[in-house]
Amino acid sequence: xxxxxxxxxxxxxxxxxxxxxxxxxxxxxxxxxxxxxxxxxxxxxxxxxxxxxxxxxxxxxxxxxxxxxxxxxxxxxxxxxxxxxxxxxxxxxxxxxxxxxxxxxxxxxxxxxxxxxxxxxxxxxxxxxxxxxxxxxxxxxxxxxxxxxxxxxxxxxxxxxxxxxxxxxxxxxxxxxxxxxxxxxxxxxxxxxxxxxxxxxxxxxxxxxxxxxxxxxxxxxxxxxxxxxxxxxxxxxxxxxxxxxxxxxxxxxxxxxxxxxxxxxxxxxxxxxxxxxxxxxxxxxxxxxxxxxxxxxxxxxxxxxxxxxxxxxxxxxxxxxxxxxxxxxxxxxxxxxxxxxxxxxxxxxxxxxxxxxxxxxxxxxxxxxxxxxxxxxxxxxxxxxxxxxxxxxxxxxxxxxxxxxxxxxxxxxxxxxxxxxxxxxxxxxxxxxxxxxxxxxxxxxxxxxxxxxxxxxxxxxxxxxxxxxxxxxxxxxxxxxxxxxxxxxxxxxxxxxxxxxxxxxxxxxxxxxxxxxxxxxxxxxxxxxxxxxxxxxxxxxxxxxxxxxxxxxxxxxxxxxxxxxxxxxxxxxxxxxxxxxxxxxxxxxxxxxxxxxxxxxxxxxxxxxxxxxxx
Amino acid sequence: xxxxxxxxxxxxxxxxxxxxxxxxxxxxxxxxxxxxxxxxxxxxxxxxxxxxxxxxxxxxxxxxxxxxxxxxxxxxxxxxxxxxxxxxxxxxxxxxxxxxxxxxxxxxxxxxxxxxxxxxxxxxxxxxxxxxxxxxxxxxxxxxxxxxxxxxxxxxxxxxxxxxxxxxxxxxxxxxxxxxxxxxxxxxxxxxxxxxxxxxxxxxxxxxxxxxxxxxxxxxxxxxxxxxxxxxxxxxxxxxxxxxxxxxxx
Numbered sequence: 035x036x037x038x039x040x041x042x043x044x045x046x047x048x049x050x051x052x053x054x055x056x057x058x059x060x061x062x063x064x065x066x067x068x069x070x071x072x073x074x075x076x077x078x079x080x081x082x083x084x085x086x087x088x089x090x091x092x093x094x095x096x097x098x099x100x101x102x103x104x105x106x107x108x109x110x111x112x113x114x115x116x117x118x119x120x121x122x123x124x125x126x127x128x129x130x131x132x133x134x135x136x137x138x139x140x141x142x143x144x145x146x147x148x149x150x151x152x153x154x155x156x157x158x159x160x161x162x163x164x165x166x167x168x169x170x171x172x173x174x175x176x177x178x179x180x181x182x183x184x185x186x187x188x189x190x191x192x193x194x195x196x197x198x199x200x201x202x203x204x205x206x207x208x209x210x211x212x213x214x215x216x217x218x219x220x221x222x223x224x225x226x227x228x229x230x231x232x233x234x235x236x237x238x239x240x241x242x243x244x245x246x247x248x249x250x251x252x253x254x255x256x257x258x259x260x261x262x263x264x265x266x267x268x269x270x271x272x273x274x275x276x277x278x279x280x281x282x283x284x285x286x287x288x289x290x291x292x293x294x295x296x297x298x299x300x301x302x303x304x305x306x307x308x309x310x311x312x313x314x315x316x317x318x319x320x321x322x323x324x325x326x327x328x329x330x331x332x333x334x335x336x337x338x339x340x341x342x343x344x345x346x347x348x349x350x351x352x353x354x355x356x357x358x359x360x361x362x363x364x365x366x367x368x369x370x371x372x373x374x375x376x377x378x379x380x381x382x383x384x385x386x387x388x389x390x391x392x393x394x395x396x397x398x399x400x401x402x403x404x405x406x407x408x409x410x411x412x413x414x415x416x417x418x419x420x421x422x423x424x425x426x427x428x429x430x431x432x433x434x435x436x437x438x439x440x441x442x443x444x445x446x447x448x449x450x451x452x453x454x455x456x457x458x459x460x461x462x463x464x465x466x467x468x469x470x471x472x473x474x475x476x477x478x479x480x481x482x483x484x485x486x487x488x489x490x491x492x493x494x495x496x497x498x499x500x501x502x503x504x505x506x507x508x509x510x511x512x513x514x515x516x517x518x519x520x521x522x523x524x525x526x527x528x529x530x531x532x533x534x535x536x537x538x539x540x541x542x543x544x545x546x547x548x549x550x551x552x553x554x555x556x557x558x559x560x561x562x563x564x565x566x567x568x569x570x571x572x573x574x575x576x577x578x579x580x581x582x583x584x585x586x587x588x589x590x591x592x593x594x595x596x597x598x599x600x601x602x603x604x605x606x607x608x609x610x611x612x613x614x615x616x617x618x619x620x621x622x623x624x625x626x627x628x629x630x631x632x633x634x635x636x637x638x639x640x641x642x643x644x645x646x647x648x649x
Numbered sequence: 650x651x652x653x654x655x656x657x658x659x660x661x662x663x664x665x666x667x668x669x670x671x672x673x674x675x676x677x678x679x680x681x682x683x684x685x686x687x688x689x690x691x692x693x694x695x696x697x698x699x700x701x702x703x704x705x706x707x708x709x710x711x712x713x714x715x716x717x718x719x720x721x722x723x724x725x726x727x728x729x730x731x732x733x734x735x736x737x738x739x740x741x742x743x744x745x746x747x748x749x750x751x752x753x754x755x756x757x758x759x760x761x762x763x764x765x766x767x768x769x770x771x772x773x774x775x776x777x778x779x780x781x782x783x784x785x786x787x788x789x790x791x792x793x794x795x796x797x798x799x800x801x802x803x804x805x806x807x808x809x810x811x812x813x814x815x816x817x818x819x820x821x822x823x824x825x826x827x828x829x830x831x832x833x834x835x836x837x838x839x840x841x842x843x844x845x846x847x848x849x850x851x852x853x854x855x856x857x858x859x860x861x862x863x864x865x866x867x868x869x870x871x872x873x874x875x876x877x878x879x880x881x882x883x884x885x886x887x888x889x890x891x892x893x894x895x896x897x898x899x
Binding site: 177641 | 656659661662663664665668669670672674675676677678684685686687688690691694710711713714715717718719721725729730731733735737817820821822824825831832835838839840841842843844
């Protein structure tokens with residue numbers, strides 16, 4: 035890399051946003067607002083460049099740097115290591131790029147709370163980058179808390195609305211509780227191994243079959259991560275938080291923060307526990323939880339009319355797919371999820387910003403109240419394109435990720451999982467398509483007024499100073515950039531052979547536990563690997579993408595033009611759906627109960643399964 | 650969910666976790682054992698870097714990145730609290746009122762204790778690498794010491810000693826300084842947060858390299874951060890009115 039050595043890029047990815055946050059905080063007292071906007075966006079862009087260069091370097095082998103110069107002797111060190119491979123450096127790059135787009139969109143965002151908004155967003159970025167890049171379990175926890183503290187405040191930022199504080203509070207209580215459980219897990223691991231680094235703990239545990247302490251420590255340690263990832267039944271906070279958070283904050287939370295939860299689960303399992311906790315048990319447990327998450331997300335998504343909640347539940351449904359992709363525990367599974375996450379981030383981020391634009395123009399994000407008001411400008415076509423992309427249309431990003439994950443599931447002997455991927459893409463894409471056709475083109479039947487008892491009310495305030503009459507160019511530019519990113523993830527990776535091979539190598543490097551331990555603890559060179567499965571479009575992938583897109587169109591058409599008689603008959607399903615809606619009550623006590631139940635279920639499943647599962 | 654259903658789910662979950670935890674405790678190492686891999690490494694490393702307070706060595710030298718993260722959490726929490734407690738819409742500042750009278754003994758006690766407390770705080774920060782204490786502990790002593798003025802019944806004199814803008818500036822500056830020390834290590838020592846200053850000799854105030862520097866930086870960060878944080882809550886409780894503010898609405 036020109037100007038900056040590779041090993042400096044990882045610490046700089048944390049340091050640059052922190053310094054920029056301090057400058058924004060202090061500068062906002064005297065500098066004009068545009069200067070602060072420029073400073074914050076510029077800092078995020080510089081960080082994106084640094085992490086992008088780090089990702090490129092990591093394709094040639096992990097970039098390992100010990101902070102404080104505490105390099106290990108005989109595989110032992112007291113220090114903290116930053117270990118960048120293509121997957122986590124790519125996630126840091128994704129976080130930085132999304133932050134850049136979110137801050138660009140925010141140029142017209144009115145209430146920056148005297149620079150506090152910019153400072154919080156940049157500290158949030160520092161937290162995400164640190165969390166992604168560190169190779170130390172306790173350091174992960176520290177940056178997890180940094181992501182949390184800043185995200186809670188950003189969620190509740192619109193303090194003039196009581197809902198906003200409620201959403202932020204639910205988010206804070208549930209994530210903090212989960213973090214405490216994680217800390218207990220870390221304590222158990224430290225008691226057993228006396229180590230804190232991922233590689234060191236992994237080496238200390240390796241080889242021996244796991245006893246109850248190791249299994250319980252694994253479950254507790256990851257509870258924080260899967261709660262951040264919104265795995266059912268720990269997912270309840272997500273929709274409440276996304277419904278009230280400012281649109282650019284939703285981009286960061288849905289686009290990369292929750293995905294970092296899945297990343298951390300995968301990283302911790304692969305590096306620390308995979309030699310001790312049997313893969314068969316983990317695979318079964320997380321496929322089950324993934325399917326549950328996908329199902330809950332789908333039903334809640336398609337029965338939603340509050341646009342931001344609709345997108346939030348679609349994120350939950352996709353998290354279910356990412357969990358399934360992880361649970362395959364194969365290199366091409368990891369590759370598929372990585373590509374899927376990149377494509378999903380751009381598309382979902384664009385959708386949240388488009389919802390923000392609607393809110394700024396019409397003071398509502400209710401599908402019924404917006405009927406036909408969106409107009410046929412650029413936002414309309416971007417929205418519909420994003421809906422098709424979410425449904426898996428080839429050759430766009432989410433479609434490629436979906437196709438690769440399906441292929442990986444087939445190769446792992448679980449071809450039926452492809453049906454789950456197709457269904458989730460069809461239902462979530464169909465729901466978004468339906469909303470877009472209704473809001474922008476006024477198709478289908480009109481919806482009745484909002485039923486107050488089921489979900490939140492319609493009246494909301496714009497995030498800009500006054501309601502917008504047209505779309506400001508900076509806001510539209512942010513949306514276009516995000517859509518382009520989501521499209522490019524599929525077109526570039528799927529069709530350029532060199533990039534397809536590189537993406538395949540990313541998953542392969544991620545799965546290579548022995549290589550990670552060797553390079554981090556003993557400074558060994560990157561191991562030569564067999565040529566990976568290239569992440570390119572295949573015939574079956576294109577076919578499956580076309581099928582899910584057509585099905586999404588059918589879902590949208592059914593909900594727009596179902597004849598009245600059939601609609602009345604469909605109401606018989608209402609009690610079941612209403613029951614599920616009532617579980618998402620907004621009552622934080624309910625959420626705490628489900629969090630504990632989910633953690634207990636995971637622990638008991640993993641304690642019981644090894645005995646039953648062969649190997 | 651109804652209260653009963655919530656209780657059932659909660660009890661089942663908590664009981665399941667408790668059972669799993671008891672299983673796990675069976676695998677714990679025996680109490681008071683002598684095997685301690687991290688201690689063996691950390692104590693030796695602290696001595697190599699001439700830092701008799703091993704805890705400080707772990708916090709500010711061996712695992713300084715954790716401490717940078719923790720200081721940033723504090724910074725983020727303070728900024729977050731300030732953003733959430735900012736004045737909006739219908740909230741107004743209440744005009745100042747003359748405070749009630751306190752017994753003279755309390756006022757006198759507070760005034761006598763104020764310089765002593767501040768001195769102790771500075772001492773705890775400055776000797777963090779030699780004796781128990783350090784930036785976090787000393788910073789809290791400093792910040793709470795200042796609030797003796799509030800206990801003495803003088804909110805206005807507290808405000809005079811506490812120009813918030815400067816404290817917010819100090820907060821930003823100390824976080825930047827921490828990163829700056831890290832970058833200096835990167836430039837001079839080849840790795841972020843490397844301890845590149847001369848290590849000196851045991852029992853000297855100027856020893857342990859960057860450890861005392863980072864202690865002072867964190868002391869400033871914690872003191873200013875805690876003052877700003879307490880100020881937000883005091884303002885909210887004492888000076889802000891506005892009936893149906895989000896804090897008071899149901």
